[in-house]
Amino acid sequence: MHTTWHARLEWVSSDRTDPDVILTLMDELTDHAPSASIAPDEHAGSITLAVDADSFDAALSSALESGRTALQTHIPTATVVGIEVIDSDALDRELDKPLFPEVVGFAEIAEMAGVSRQRARALRQSPGFPAPVIETAQGPLMAKAAIERWLETRNTRPGPRAAAG
Numbered sequence: 001m002h003t004t005w006h007a008r009l010e011w012v013s014s015d016r017t018d019p020d021v022i023l024t025l026m027d028e029l030t031d032h033a034p035s036a037s038i039a040p041d042e043h044a045g046s047i048t049l050a051v052d053a054d055s056f057d058a059a060l061s062s063a064l065e066s067g068r069t070a071l072q073t074h075i076p077t078a079t080v081v082g083i084e085v086i087d088s089d090a091l092d093r094e095l096d097k098p099l100f101p102e103v104v105g106f107a108e109i110a111e112m113a114g115v116s117r118q119r120a121r122a123l124r125q126s127p128g129f130p131a132p133v134i135e136t137a138q139g140p141l142m143a144k145a146a147i148e149r150w151l152e153t154r155n156t157r158p159g160p161r162a163a164a165g
Contacts, residue, residue: 007063010082103141
């Protein structure tokens with residue numbers, strides 16, 4: 001049974017790669033619905049290809065052959081250093097994952113902790129309070145999962161904290 005597989009080839013080159021060469025390389029691989037990226041230093045990058053094959057092994061072989069041939073033609077010093085091959089279902093699952101963790105600000109933290117917003121802001125000074133994952137003009141945002149874990153383990157007894165000892 002033919003399946004569409006998606007292969008990402010990672011490459012490095014001893015020479016800098018002109019970004020226009022990547023466009024030419026993608027034109028050559030048009031039958032594989034390619035996408036490509038190049039590292040800021042222009043010495044590495046990746047190519048993603050779609051290949052139809054009956055098995056993982058056949059997809060791996062086809063992608064590697066097509067990718068290497070195109071790389072050697074257009075970036076002679078390029079060497080493939082990694083490859084990942086997944087089927088369309090796995091790609092769909094990967095694309096469904098959020099790029100960023102779920103985040104919360106002080107309003108949400110106040111609600112989660114059952115305290116005022118002012119108290120939620122003061123909690124930031126508490127030992128072990130999670131660091132922000134994003135800083136915005138409206139204030140810091142923390143990973144919701146990290147806040148949930150911190151709230152489960154924080155000391156909520158009134159009075160001075162016991163000295164570490």
